Amino acid sequence: MLVSIIIPAYNASRYIAETLDSVLCQTYPSIEIIVVDDGSTDNTLGQLSKYEGKITILAQNNQGQASARNHGARTAKGSYLSFVDADDLCDPEKITQQIKLLDRYPEAIATYCDFRTIDSTGAVIQSHNALQKPRPSGDALVSLLYDNNISTPGLVLVRRSAWAAVGGFNEAPIHRGHEDALFWLNLALIGSFIYCPETLFSYRLHSMQETQREDYGLTRSFARAQRLLEIEKAIVRVAGKSTTKFYRERLFGALIDATWAARNHGRRIEARRYARLAVCERPHSLVAWRSLLSSIVPALGGGTPPYLE
Template sequence: MTEILPLVSIVTPTYNQARYLAETIASVLAQDYPHIEYIVINDGSSDETPAVMNTYGDRIVSLHQANMGQARTLNKGWAMARGKYVGYLSSDDLLFPHAISRLVAVLESKPEVVVAYPDADLIDPSSRVILSSVAREFDYDALVVQQDCHIGPGALFRKSLVEQLGGWRADLRLAPDREFWMRAGLQGEFHMIKEPLAGYRMHPESISYYDTNPNTAKEYLRVLDDYYARPDIPARLISRKDEAYANAQLILCRMLLRDGKFSEALDHYRDAVRLNPKLPRLQTWARLIRTSVSKPIRRWMWQIKRTFSFAK
């Protein structure tokens, strides 16, 4: 049976995630799809990651390297992948048993689809479901203009797409995946399977990782600069260029608020209003304040839970 099924290559880059890695690997090896190449790359971890990887022998393709970062590591894995379809799975996330077979069925039956992805559940460090069905239907205009993307773990895409686009941009730290989807969305359709087939893990380390320096967040402006320099942008999105830049300015505003730099945050808010005078002022400020405090509050709550769990 496996001879007539297309090979699927999954790449997991991992850096100091030994606590979750075994469960991630097991979730891929437990797939009901029988023709998978699983590449796990230890990106310079200093914890027990090598020992975890060694327990799986030749069931996975294991690589160990000095730290290169997520984007370069994924690009390296995709370059060596032999599959017709490729994907990635972060080393703290999970695939549920039918994920690959469902996604391959979509890609095989719909040649116009370049990316297929499942709905996902948000899970905690113990793999308990916090919130069900957190993914959303793909909306290319929302991705570009509102900087809004809800593709979680489990996405599969054609290897020819990676070869055509060149993979993730290694100069981006915050959203190389989002920028990749922006380019991929110009090449074909995205299809979401409305069934939770993956677990997207939330834990203290992941929250702190995304609590990024505001200077780094300026890459959202660079991404838009590069995007709007393209000759193949749909006319409807060219007409919404100022709106897209306004939303990028709001992202910077939120980062600066979180960093306590209120004067600079106000400057970016004013830039956003100048670019998009139709912004609802009160609703926008309410959303900025809510999203600015949510991650620090979640981190604080996680720390309390961790303290109490250690005390038991």
């Protein structure tokens, strides 16, 4: 079965060749490689031209990684999809081992592996596996609601039919940089994940990683609250009583976090919106009402959510 490896690339000239070399070294014999240039202004296209005949190159105006991934997936011919960022590396056996798992578990819609983090030079920083963070297998919904156990899209091999069933990656601006977390939740609502306990991927960290941005906490809080709001109807429709209860707890916490993150960044309109939603979620909660009041009158309360004080 054909596997389509999709690589979104924006100003990726420094690492794209290394990434492509790692993908071209896969032991699995039937792959296609699709690189979507997302409006690069550097020499990314020049680097890609060296691989003419080995890869498919698509180009679009800069619209973000979610759009680039979906563009590549719509063009892909494979029954399986792998989304690899343009600075990360795949071990040679990655696709082979993951295909074996999906063949062994035909009911599963996706599989994901362990990984190592590397620095800008390729030196290993740390290995990440189930000893550091639980890795769900089977029904992954509760685990993904609790925490995003899948750190980067490159860990995953997903059936194309599942990508299509959930509508691909959400391209809304509020999810930019966090769209993969919503994608995993949507997948977990329709099928099971299989964990591959092998380290088969290298995830590159940079000195100016996004998490160091001053507004990262704000955008992360907004994205987390929004993705939980967006899956509410599906949760009510397909999840059991205990999972639904856990979801409601996570949603309330996310709304409170988003309220206070917005308040502390002077984003009063967003703060009031999330606070009102928190009150609707728990109309008898003092925490919710205090958060709403503090979003209207900033002088009320401190700088942290009341349940964290």
